[in-house]
Amino acid sequence: MRTLITNGTIVNADGSSRADVLIDGESIAAIGVDLPASGIGADETIDAFRKYVIPGGIDVHTHMELPFGGTFAKDTFETGTRAAAFGGTTTIVDFAVQSRGKSLRDGLDAWHAKAEGNAVIDYGFHMIMSDVNDATLAEMDELVAEGVPDFKLFTAYPGVFFSDDGAIFRAMQRTAHNGGLIMMHAENGLAIDVVAAEYAADGKTDPYYHGVVRYPIFEGEATNRVIRLAEAAGVPVYIVHLSARDALNEVRAARDRGAMAFAETCPQYLFLSLDDLGNGFEGAKFICSPPLRPKDHQEELWTGLRKDDLQVVSTDHCPFDFHEQKELGRGDFRKVPNGLPGVEDRVDLLHDGGVVAGRISRERWVEVCSAAPARMFGMAPRKGAIAVGADADIVVYDPERRHTISATTHHMNVDYSCYEGRSVQGGSDVVLSRGTVVVRDGAFTGRKGHGRFVKRAVSEAVRQN
Ligand code: URP
Ligand code: ZN
Ligand code: ZN
Helix, strand or coil, X not given: CEEEEEXXXXXXXXXXXXXXXXXXXXXXXXXXXXXXXXXXXXXXEEECCXXXXXXXXXXXXXXXXXXXXXXXXXXXXXXXXXHHHHCCEEEEEEEEECCCCCCHHHHHHHHHHHHCCCCCCEEEXXXXXXXXXXXXXXXXXHHHHCCCCEEEEECCCCCCCECCHHHHHHHHHHHHHHCCXXXXXXXXXXXXXXXXXXXXXXXXXXXXXXXXHCCHHHHHHHHHHHHHHHHHHCCCEEECCCCCHHHHHHHHHHHXXXXXXXXXXXXXXXXXXXXXXXXXXXXXXXXXXXXXXXXXXXXXXXXXXXXXXXXXXXXXXXXXXXXXXXXXXCCCHHHCCCCECCCCCHHHHHHHHHHHCCCCCHHXXXXXXXXXXXXXXXXXXXXXXXXXXXXXXXXXXXXXXXXXXXXXXXXXCCXXXXXXXXXXXXXXXXXXXXXXXXXXXXXXXXCCCCCCECCCCCCCXXXXX
């Protein structure tokens, strides 16, 4: 099957140009001006006049079916990847979970079983490490060799995913030998629990207090600590879901002194704020960790994105219904499952609030949504660019089309939207996954099971700073 995309503007991270794209089978076969005039034919032609032709979005932080707080994130690999595709994302990297006392292998096998035959777009895995011991350290090497080269550890959630500094340092030391990457959830969870208990004892149990007790300085302190540990181990470190200026300052200072420190932020930290956690129990819809911050942190995160102190925007997609799931924490914010839906909205929110609002260029938009994730997570040159030989993961994107985000029209399996009623400019007209049209003009044309596991290489990009 050959597909020709004509008349569009190709937007890559390193520049834009008017050119046609020929897809042959699953990959991009040719790029050139006026390909039909040079006699190139195709089975299907997609007219991209006045549209962008961009590499499909890559969301390197999702949690399909994550167990949390006595329940599970509601999207499966089928519903979650379908929603991702509607939003112009053609690859996700989800977090497999090692349960305490079990092996990394058990966790990885479980996640393969969830995804295989269900995902509609390509997917990879990182591994959440809950125990660091001789056995799991040895397993890290095996996972790296199997294309799962990143490991998330937590300074938050004591008693659940928390690791102490010694455990984190041991895992980091191991990546110095096996080429893996440590991803850190950096908040001082022990200190947070002290403050949270004080507030709860005072009867301050509304969701709003979730955002109050997790001080920005607790994120800054943990971010500094894990970067310092990584420097001591001589390895790169990637800070996930960075939310606060205090943490950004630490990443910037580390990068300025030449440390291999990298970070992502998420749309919720760019567009939502502590105010959203108010309004009584409705605020539970916005409970995630780190929490939404006071509004004045937002512009600093945008500056961080412009200046490359933040390299990636992912979603941390982790949807829980408001009814029955978030409600588990009625009367105690500490019992609300942490996480927000967002895999469908990232590309459009970043286009609208970033490109249209004049905060970032359209090339930087492609960089943080696709090219950098591909490079930093061992998927380039197959993914992350419109280039000959790359997978034909392509979005024909209409930069003018407006739509209103709503739970009544979104495709994520969750009963609310954090962006309900927000009008955004920009939307995906046609989405192709390895040459197959999976979304066209608002209709799903893909297939459950089309998505394949992406065996990822160790990333050179994070070792070159
Ligand atoms: O609130 C969040 N972020 N939930 C998902 C788990 C995590 O920490 O990433
Ligand atoms: Zn986290
Ligand atoms: Zn997460």
